[in-house]
Amino acid sequence: MYRRKISIRITTATVIALSLCLLIVYAYSFFVVKPAARVDYTISQNTIFVKTDTGECYITFNVHNTGTVDFVIEAIVLDKDVIPLPVEGMGGSTKVEVGRVVALRIPLKEKYEVGTVVNLFLKTNPPLLEAQKFVVAPTPVAAVG
């Protein structure tokens, strides 16, 4: 009987101590912590078009906000060319709300050779985490009549 009583005491004390820790962590996460803002997105249907008659270039792409916070596209980077947004003649909004898809059409001053592939990267506010910066979208350059 004596042995049984002590046995319950040590194990119960361990369970109570761990439960208290759990309670503290839960209370902290519930009342104090807010999930950190995480910018994340996917780029789709990205193509650079070159008008064969005028030589005019423009890029079209869709951005899907898959993060936990709204963001604004401040610039697009095409290999080494940085194009701050908004630019004149641009179509679509630079603000992308959580879960929404935005389609953009941006005229380009630089000339791109048809048949090549250019890497597209977005500069956003808030920015992507350092580790996500390898997320680039290879964008084909196509001719349009």
Added chain:
Amino acid sequence: MVSVNARALLGIIKEKYETMDELKSLSALIVLFVGASVFASTFFAEQNLSLLTGQMSVVAMASIGEALVILTGSIDLSIGSVIGLSNVVAAILISQYDFSIPMAMLAVVTVGGFIGLLNGILVTKGKIPSFIVTLGALTAVRGAAYIITKGLNIPVYNEEYLALNELVARLPGIFWIYIAFLIGLSLIFKYSRLGLYTRAIGSNEIAVRNLGIDNDGVKNLVFTLSGICSAIAGFMLGVRLGAGYPHSGLGYELDVIAAVVVGGVSLAGGSGSLVGTLIGSMIMASILNLMVLMGIGGFVQYLVRGLVLMLAALAMRRMLVFVK
């Protein structure tokens, strides 16, 4: 007269040597250090020593808990997976939920503690051998780490978290965290009844039960402490890596058991000390470090580590016979 005094002195040395498990391991460590000074001149360089202590801290931290479990005559094989799970839990809480460092540590301690307690209850109440229970936990906990991360790595950019790996008194911060836990738990297990009961259960469990001591409670507590130590080790590994990797800690259980045994803890239970695990961990980390400095390839390292472990165990046994 001289001969009699010499015999008496030899008798005292023999008695001390046989009772001090740390001394046997310390002898092996000194031999290793002498070898290191011969084969790799950069071994004792300040930069290398800080790297070495950082490397050994994770295994040494987990060794404390494993030593306690082994002292009771059981074994905990889930250590590597608990390290991996704690590593990713800490990374997620800090990077995605903005937890403060102490709260993230408390969270992983709670997770590790509950896993250890569950192992303990299955061993004591379920009457399942610890080898089988913890082997199951080894797989299940690793699976949990993969599920919550979806198999992806989680980088952590928290400066306070990464600062724990910065040098304090020329050694990494995580090493001092380990030393603080080692001193605290060593004192508890040396001077409290808990330490006595732990050793006694490892020596003769039935006799201890007949004395009215709570075997199951002590075993549950020891398994819980093992889980907690592994969780802190996982937290420390995250500090070193700067990220949470779901596959981190893979195979660490063998390194930890090796460190515990080389540190003088009997696998049969009942004898050994927590301080010995520090020496054991240092021996295992030094062997690895020495091989890297000597330019020995990664594949050969596994072979050499195993052979050195067997040789070290054999050498310690030979030395004991020599003293006898």
